[in-house]
Amino acid sequence: MSGQKLLEMNNITKYIYDSYGMPLRNTTIRILDEVDFNLDQGEVHILVGENGAGKSTLMRILGGEIPPDEGEILINGSQVIIHGPRNAQELGIGFIHQELNLCDNLTIAENIFIGKELRGRFMMKKKEMKAQAQVLLEEMGIHIDAATLVKNLSTAQKQIVEIAKVLSYDCRIIIMDEPTSSLTQKEIEILFRLIHQLRTKGISIIYISHRLEEFEHVGDRLSVLRDGRYIGTIPKEKFDTDTIVGMMVGRKLGSMYQNAHIPRGHPVLEVKNLQLEPDSAPITIHVNAGEVVGMGGLVGAGRTELAKSIFGYRKSYHGEIWYNGERINKAAPNTLVRKGMIYLTEDRKAEGLILEMNVSQNISLASLFKMFRTGLVRMGRENKLAEKSVDELSISCSTVSQLTNTLSGGNQQKVVLSKCMATEPRLLLLDEPTRGIDVGAKAEIYRMIDHLAIQGVAVLMISSDMPELIGMSDRIYVMRQGTVVGEITNKEEMLQENILSYTIGKENRERVSPV
């Protein structure tokens, strides 16, 4: 369990890149800032941190997917440069992504040997591959026929196939990115048993997870990253919720948040017992006029799905959605936009903008029906609207006929927000309104949200940015595993610790039985 340092990563730094692919070295914001990380032979090392803390970037560097800008990586004490995922495999590093990379229509054996098929003179040696794969599976204590098609496997079994695939090239280090996020309780136990088995064989595992309750069952040590910085490492004996949460938070709240609006009484949106999936727990929330309601939780907790369900872009199950006293369960986005609801997507490039169109055309896109009732577009009026938005949100573009794919991320986001505002909404569903944009643009967007709320617009704001969530919201809901698990109504209780303990499910930590 102990022994020499198998892996050392020292002073790993990754800069932010501009849109020309040049690193920005002279800013204080970095994706990774001199991060140290080390791994012993045969240990399970847990890596935690909020969304955007830099865990994935660090692991992608180790997996050879991206190069570090500075810093060194040592394996068994000798420095290595990892040239790519293939090279990482040769060095004995296996990366199991959160989204599994298996071909559904191939068998287990074919998946394990993909890219390194055993070949005879002309043909693949199918029998031999199957036999070897079977041995590998048996060694792991799993009794599935290696000729089974992967699409017939459960998620946990697929995960095991991924592990087998990694083991098939003699990996000494396995990176697991949120392996339990889509597993059932029983499947988690199987996985943990396998992890323990691997550990006794001297294989080291880097385990990325948000689930506090799992840590003491699986981990030997735990390291925390926050805002791209290495915070510290604690041994198993010191694993407790307060210590870990304390290490994960600890940022100061800025003063760029504006709160001049006053929530009014009547609810604009009411969701009653809505289920996002047929088997997920029901959700009941409401948003009042003039109120900014925050929606916290981890990526994948179902927040985007909830917003899209309300907006009629996604199917939901059971339950009722009421909007201004009208039931809108089956309404499509086009009807809802006409009724004054609009959704700002989290993925501005894929769902928010038409990148090939200009600023003015993008801003008017959602309100064409309202601006030009005759159906004839008048460019003058359209441009006037765009120029007004450009002024209000200080969008920096040369003219309103500049194509949006030449704008920076922050300006693109402002254009999408302008598009939403042009519809004169009464309910605004914001999904990560400030993701990936700079501080100046953020402040403009906060000002605009506050401004809308003053006018009585109801705002539901999904955000993974804790300070933003706390700074902007009048109330906060927290989602976890497809449902709302908590509501914080009191401004004094809006602390990162409180939100975090809901998101990682402190209250359910007893649910996992020891392995």
Next chain:
Amino acid sequence: MQRTDKVKHTSSQQSLPVRFVKQYGSVVVFFILFIFSSLFIDRFFSVRNVLTIIKQAAVTVVACMGMMLILTTGGIDLSLGYTLGLCSIFLGILSIKLGLPAWQAVLLTLVLGALVGMLNGVIIQFLRVPPFIATLGVGYVLFGIAQIFGKGDAYYPLPDDLLALGMSRPLNGLYSILPKALQENDTIQQVSRLPSYVFIALFVLILIYILRHKTTYGRQLSAFGFNRATAKLSGINTARLHVMTYMISSTLVALASVMLTIRVNCAQSNLGGSNYTFEIVTAAVVGGTSLFGGISNVISCLFGCLITKSLENIVNLMAVNIYLYQPMMGLIILLAIVFEVYKNRKL
């Protein structure tokens, strides 16, 4: 932030000629082709020949406008040629066998076109079948139906009232009030004899120009072609837009069918020949329409049609092997697509 934005502008802003060529490339190509052909090909540059090209292009333009709208959604209509044949047979049956008056026969034919478009659109939008396969399948069904009802025959000659719709000379009245000196002018004489279907095409061209470039429908169509998710999330009724576009397009094809049937004075199921669909797609792509959706322009499309028809005319005039026309069209569509990918590549 300010600084980097400024740099971006200069790189994204292109000089006027470059932008003109990008948007109206086919106009430039047409004039080059026209000048060279006039210089080097006997009998090309004459009033009679130019008017022939215009007359031949008229039907193509109407069908091409429909194809352009569908290509703008990011789809394609491979049933176009078969729709043309079916509508022709239908028109023949209505007007010759059933003896309906011309306006009724034409109206019903246009309705049939709209129904075909609706079928295509519904299969593509609601059954999620890729446009390529859906329209090809529908096309074969239509062809079969046309064969069954047409019994492999052609219907001719068409009744006079139907022929009058396309073949009358609307400029004749104007011509007769001209002074004697001008009436004797050869060019004016020829122009005055232009048949009405040319003017129908002109009317359609103006109508589609407004629809494509001046209405909210046109804007939404373009947005839909570029990015469906954004369009839908921006409150555009994408399902209706999609199906409607196929309906408009097939109605135009039905109109083209009526025009062509009148022009050849014969209703037949293989009207326009077996490569008609391909010819129309070529004209649209040469006219700067993107096969990936979003980008299209009515004026460029018009010149795309003129280019393909001029080339056909040139092959005829040069009296070389007529089969040269097909490989040449194939080459041209390939070139046009390469050019399109090149001009729209992300810089």
